[in-house]
Amino acid sequence: MRTRFEFGILGSTIVHPHGNPLVQADVPRKFRQVLAALLAQPNRRLSFAQLVEWVWTEDEQPPADRKTTGHTYRHRISRLLADAGAVGRLSTVNGGLRVDTDESQIDYYVFRNLLSQARNCRDEKDHECAVDLAEEALGLWRDQPLLDLDTSPARNWRQAVLAEEWLPANLFLLDEQIALGRFDAALARHGEISRRHGFDPRLIRRQLRILHSLSRHSEATDTYLASYRKLRGDGQDAEAQELRHFHDELQRRFESGHPAEPVRIVAGPRLLPPDVAGFIGRADLLRMLDEHTGVAAGRLRASVVVLAGIGGIGKTTLAVRWARRASNRLSAGVLFADLHGFSQLRRLEPGDVVDDFLAQLGYPVEHIVGPAGRAEKLRALLEAGPKLIVLDNVQNSAHVRALLPLFGDCAVVITSRHRLTELAVRHGIPSWTVGPLGAAHGIELLSDRIGARASEVPETLRVLVELCHGLPLALTLVAERIASRPAVPVPALVTQLRDSELLLAIGQDGDSPDGSLNAVFSLSYQALSVEAGRLFRLLGLHPGAEFGVGVAAALAGEGLPATRQHLDELVGAQLMEQAGDVDRFRVHDLVLAFAAGLADGDPEADQAVSRMLDFYLGTALDAHRVAFPHIGLPPVPAEIRGMTIAGNEEADAWYLRERSNLGAIIHSAWIGRTRYGWALPHVAARFMDRFGFYADLVSALTVTAEMLAAQRNPEAVASTLNDLGFFQLTLGDTEPAARNFERALKILAEVDAPTGILTVRINLAATERKRGDRAAATAIYRECLTMARAQGDVVREAKVEHYLGETAAEERRYDVAVGHFERALELREALADTAGQVSTLAERCQIAGARGQYRVADEFAARASVLLATVQDVSAAIRLHTVVAELNLSRRRYADAVESAGLALQLTKQTGLSAAEASALDLLGRAYAAAGEPEQARAVWLLAADIFRRRGRQWQADRLTRRVESLPAAPPIPGARPADITQPGVSLDETPDLL
DSSP, X not given: OOOOOSEEOSSSOEEOGGGOOXXXXXXXXXXXXXXXXXXXXXXXXXXXXXXXXXXXXXXXXXXXXXXXXXXXXXXXXXXXXXXXXXXXXXXXXXXXXXXXXXXXXXXXHHHHHHHHHHHHHHHTTOHHHHHHXXXXXXXXXXXXXTTTOOSHHHHHHHHHHIIIIIHHHHHXXXXXXXXXXXXXXXXXXXXXXXXXXXXXXXXXXXXXXXXXXXXXXXXXXHHHHHHHHHHHHTTOHHHHHHHHHHHHHHHXXXXXXXXXXXXXXXXXXXXXXXOOTTOOOOHHHHHXXXXXXXXXXXXXXXXXXXXXXXXXXXXXXXXXXXXXXXXXXXXXXXXXXXXXXXXXXXXXOHHHHHHHHHHHTTOOGGGSOSHHHHHHHHHHHHHHSOOEEEEEEEOSHXXXXXXXXXXXXXXXXXEESXXXXXXXXXXXXXXXXXXXXXXXXXHHHHHHHHTTHHHHOHHHHHHHHHHHTTOHHHHHHHHHHHHTOTTSOHHHHHHHHTSHXXXXXXXXXXXXXXXXXXXXXXXHHHTSOHHHHHHHHHHXXXXXXXXXXXXXXXXXXXXXXXXXXXXXXHHHXXXXXXXXXXXXXXXXXXXXXXXXXXXXXXXXXXXXXXXXXXXXXXXXXXXXXXXXXXSOXXXXXXXXXXXXXXXXXXXXXXXXXXXXXXXXXXXXXXXXXXXXXXXXHHHHHHHHHHHTOHHHHHHHHHHHHHHHHHHTOHHHHHHXXXXXXXXXXXXXXXXXXXXXXXXXXXXXXXXXXXXXXXXXXXXXXXXXXXXXXXXXXXXXXXXXXHHHHHHTOHHHHHHHHHHHHHHHHHXXXXXXXXXXXXXXXXXXXXXXXXXXXXXXXXXXXXXXXXXXOHHXXXXXXXXXXXXXXXXXXXXXXXXXXXXXXXXXHHTTOHHHHHHHHHHHHHHHHHHTOHHHHHHHHHHHHHHHHHTTOHHHHHHHHHHHHHHHHHTXXXXXXXXXXXXXXXXXXOOOOOOSOOOOSSOOOOOGGGOTTTO
């Protein structure tokens, strides 16, 4: 049977669309490398920086502009896959690339699935099926995995896959061939594995069994002696002794006439809790447990591992499922104990566990008086017959410290709500986190529990998984609630469960004291120290589930060292986790709702909220100082401080991290609690503008204007109205913008604020440009230029010069425009306004291209690109890519035009500006048409026409429709430059004396 898949990474990178491989020579090497890196972790974002680490070797020069390089490869590889008819797609996600495809289309994941099926066949004693599936799985390996990549991340991935998956798969196949008596085939397979892998005691043991089974006893003895000497010579005395015992046992069995079956551990007690019917997911953790404990290799290994996770995450269920499977595979006994570390019941101490295990082993405990004697007896019994041991619900490291030395060669699995750091640090015991179920597994769990009702409302199951955040206990409780209320429609129950308080309380029906999530989380909360419990409670006041250590310290009113210590305790208690950064943390949403319930009514809640707001405002102010040094700040007292921001890149990163938290605060009632709360939306607005989050921006400023009107703060109201109008103008809402500007001017005239008046006048000029009255706009701009010079306002002087240049260029008065742009560039260089320089250089590039001065245009574009790499500014980037696309069109460089127009389109989608997106689609359509790709042109033009039509611009929609109709006859001629993306105007929050 030939397994079908679309992508191959078990060897060199190959693409098999519909089972038909592409010719490898037709795929550039770097394309294969980029695709291989993405396929190693499908459906996950790989940042551009990570992509460079995976693909470019130390001997290769990495790309200077990683972002542009990433976009280029995405476009070209996507084109290659689309042309080949491949199902998988590449997409750009948050500064990185991702390949979107089903894992079943990648040979590596097909291999893993086939091997899992083979193991299931083995468990059912169907060895023929197991061999067939294992051979099919291993047949997918064409060479070393990720053969096209030779970088450190790729080598590490390759080494792990070979050691943890390829070798165990081959050992599995050997064991199944031996079980079927196919010793010749097993010996041939063994030789192939040894040549590729080298010396390994696991391989030697299987070789000895095969040779004895083939009656090649002398050869088996020689192999044993050579291997024994090698192990002793390498200092592996324990392995050598184990090999000696193994060989002696084989010889004894053959001499007594018994077949050479694997040496098994004698079966013992299997007293486990009931297995959960319909167990879902956790395949990776089950595989890791098999590998760590030796189950995958068929021989129990002395080992200890901790399964850590929040209450209700399914640690016990996982441990029990694994223990049952492992016991069946090895015919091994299992000892299980619930230590009640987090329970209303009395905690079991080490002595209790010893007595319980002795009883499970059938030894009369009363025959030994004293705990020391009983512990020694348990140690001796387990030394004679090692077992699988599950220690469930352990409170901390001290809880099991005295037990572990007794377990000798046993495989021990511990479950706890803590990570048991002491065991990890002192004894190197690994701790693996059991996380929430993914959407697919959560839906499967609900479907199994709900039964036929799941098919009635399949669309609501995903909503339920999201509400429960993948927590198995929550999903089980929800499923029970639905199943027990057959007369109530499922959508009605879902609406109820959106109330987090109700969701936390489900299960408090008197049947069990620990039935609800509230009760489960309470046990963890009550086990915290007083200080950590206080911090956990106050974190319930935070608006989002993810936060930094700085705001946690502000909430608690403590220093960073003490706060970090308390956070470490909360992480250890599995009440939160670190979010990809040493000082960044994330709380499960249901746990955050539980903490919010604790904080409700806390006497220090108001003070904690005030400290949190001051921290966010102070940090936002510092980020603004760094990112926009040429723009003034609101007049906020110096004592309002937050985190110190070191540079522009850090400022951008901070805003992007905190975007959701800042938005939640701005839209909350808290923003009005402090006298300076209104300043936060104004400071954040600059970053929203930079990244194109215009819908967020307008919403935030609207809320702020309403709040300030009630507080009777005229200058702040005028500032907010101006900023709101500015961004409404950007979104194309001209008339509402004009009304807000007029309202702002009226207020400013009453309070005598000349700088504010200048700012609003600039925006009124921009409004006239938007209306198409360039003469009126030019007249107002000239008045503003005189005002700016009189006030010594260099920032606004530079902006007005730039806007006058744009207006003149629109009228094709290029000499006049160049004069204004030169003065604007000179001023912006003096101000170190990088984004402003990019915008001005892009306009110079456009004018040079319009005049046919292509070399000069290239120089301006290159200067702008270098500057753009140092600052993230969406508007400037869109304008530059648009100008470069137009330039390439006029020079008949159609492929480059398509690429630049595509980048502009991606950025406009990020902004949410539909008019800008339509203009970018128009440009991309012209590039496709000029490049001789009419179908692509047709598709994007129809999208653009639809957007224009929905925005009331019927004449633009009709123009594009006519272009589409003309496509069969002849490709369209590139037209005039699209409408400007960057809107001319000034935000009033640039003015220091207004905010």
